[in-house]
Amino acid sequence: MTVATSPAPLLKTNDLLVRDYSAPRDRFDQSWEATLATLLGLGRAAGADFIEFFLERSNFISCQAEDDIISSLSPRIITGAGVRVFLGKADCYVSTNDLSFAGLKVALDKALSIMGLTLPGPATNIAEINLELMRDYASVRGKDNWLAQCSPMQEMGDVLLAANNALAQTADHVQSRRAAYFRDWQEVLVAASDGTFARDIRLTQSVGYNLLCADGEHRSSIGQRSGDTSNPGFLRSWDYQSIAETVAESAGKMLYADYVESGSYPVVMANKFGGVIFHEACGHLLETTQIERGTTPFINKKGEKIAHENLTAWDEGLSPDAFGTIDMDDEGMPAQRTLLIENGVLKNFLSDRAGSMRTGHPRTGSGRRQGYTYAAASRMRNTYIAPGDYSLDELFGSIDKGIYCKKMGGGSVGATGQFNFAVDEAYLIENGKLTKPLKGATLIGEATEIMDKISMCSNDLGLAAGFCGSISGSVYVTVGQPHLKVDSITVGGR
């Protein structure tokens, strides 16, 4: 005969007044379990279908050298939390700086009241949420000491000044030199009423140049930036000498460049940051956020051909060091490698929790946000077109008159699928050869049309760091592609 053990004491709302729910503000660890499990239970007792807490601490610093001085050193310390409450498919999101139990409860109360719900009254039973044993990506992957291992302020200044000096030695007609670095350390904790309980530390660093050259009325400005998400010593290993040479060379070539003549051309897009074309023209349209709004032409196209048969594309959060790499997304889900398009056929969309709930497409570990003031949304991570079988010579050799887009600027896509992006460094292609530099070009087109015109991909896939602004703020991403040929695209110019 066995004797049943007694159940754990049941929690009532009155108990909240006498229990200690304080948790440390300077670290997110297992000791947060009681606080969050209780708050989640309160939310469920109020009638919410799903509740999620997102806690964030961040320690950001940026440093900038202008010519031969450090002109800016700017630390920023952020603490905050957001609570998201779902009732059916509708949701609301409330954020606060106050991470005390009382502060979080106020935020929860506000979120519930917005959804027409109220916290349970006195002496009401609270069904605490049984959170999973904390999935601690920070500890498992040895990230807890990353912040201490990063370059201190003195080293930031020393490296940037040396880098700017290298640029001065290399470039001609220099009007201004800038070298800039930032380090964004972020600790996050996610707890949700489905039992999710996960912690991570992200360390994102970026360093780069911006060079402005001028000679009379001629001007050129070239920027270059690289990024990392896993190496605390990233700044120390920045090869600024060779990058200074590349930037100086590009600025020199573009200084006297002619403005591009507008028209429709075949173009070769360079690898690495050339991938911004796919990011803007297609990647955004594969986010479930766009399906929810009805602003993507690819709704109901899963399994159908939407691009040239030579095109395969991925979005993933797993590439070592890449700028969009994450161990878990901002909803606590491990990152995945998501096949978007295979040989021209649409395979998957990128989905967060709300997107999955509203569109039916499965979550892909793509729920991302800039910080605690934003609810997570489906966002890209490392997005790139897979390499093909063509050589560079074959790409250029297929063009009698066209444009080589060596360095892309930013871009955007509108509600109707029209995209545009600027070209920072371009060259005229004549009879398969690069003949002269061009400036002032903007590429414009329709997502649905351009995808079928990407006809040749070379075998030199490269990735580049980028920043993507959208509904859930600015997030770090990678864009990438091999060199590729677009058969025809409208080029705005003079």
Add this chain to the structure above:
Amino acid sequence: MPTIQDIATYAETSAKKLGIAKYDVYGSSVDETSVQVDKGDPKQVKASNRSSVIVRVWNGDGKVGVTSTSDVDPTGMTLALETAQEASAFGVAEHIPDFSPEATAPTAEVPVEQVPPVPVGDLVSTLVNLEKQLLDAHPAIASVPYNGLAQRDINRFYINSAGALRHEARSYASLYLYTKTEEEGRKPRSAGAIRVDRGLSRLDLQGCLQEATEKTISHLNYAKVKSGKYRVVFSGEAFLSLLGAFSNLYNAQSILDKRSLSTPDSLGSTVASPLLSVYDDALHPENVSAETFDGEGTPTRRVALIEQGILTQFLHSAGTAKRMGASPTGHASIGAKVSVGPSFYHVLPGEAANADFSLDTADQVIFIDELQALHAGVNALQGSFSLPFDGWLVNQGERVSIESATVAGDFRDLLKAIAHVEPEVEITPGGLCPRIWVENLSITGDG
């Protein structure tokens, strides 16, 4: 949430404990609620109550360090001051920022009506109603994918260790409605409108609805446009967005950094057609976000930037003014490096049109309603731009929407090619501006 007086006390106490004699703090607290709807139901509601401050600390050598933080309790303020103190060792040795000489000068008396926030349910029902009206306005309008109604209370303040203490409170509400059309055999089209005012009760809801409707309908009949040189008319909003993108022209910090289209000697030079006069006027009665002091505590004011085509004044912080022998203009934001930016433009109206400059009679004119992707298509350091736009080809008063096109040029050339400034100004969130006619701009279309 601590009061401004609380924060001042925390700062003073922590500074004393850390041996910091000179510091200043600029900050704000924001309480906001926003809603979006989707086919009659609330889609997402957001609410936020947050604070942030930026502290500057001068060390014993007179160098400045800065830190910003969202933690405005005593612990957070102490940490921020400590970090700023550490950063001050790396502060600039030349042209060190100082308190504004006008940080305690009287500010303008601006009558501001603060509108109390309404319940979230009212925001939702208002937006649902507007969405329904928009969907009912024309059978081609299939959805309103981008919509939002928000209300916000902001308290901002500036304090320094020399006794300056300024604060002001404002309330805002904003509405945007952007449609998407669907018609068999036609490409989807999109258009919209935005309104900002001091509260929901003051928002021009019907005006926003009407503008979004009319613009959407006007874009249903679309065609490609031939590439070439055109006479172009910029709406007030489009012209202001371009002016803002090239604000380094009159930004003293950019000029001192040699990252401007101007130099310190450019004052008095002709930069535009004599038809153009541009002011920056934070205190203009139409500016719903009128602020009476900037990030350094300097009172804001009206500044003449361009008068009859002549560059007359730069926008200044306390530091740039000192370096250039001028007065601060109230356009500073503090940070590790003080930045300068415009507040609210006022482009003066011009004269009545003759037949050459009337959209009712002109031939083959491109009317640009809204410029897009300015973050990507403007090279502010080179002066060039190449931008997609929403607009129409206008011929004898008849408008045909342009399917997809860009406008490109050099901003300095554009300013000098202004042929006409219309007499009526448009009121926009960024300022007041009439329609501006410009000769001979490059348009790239598909036609």
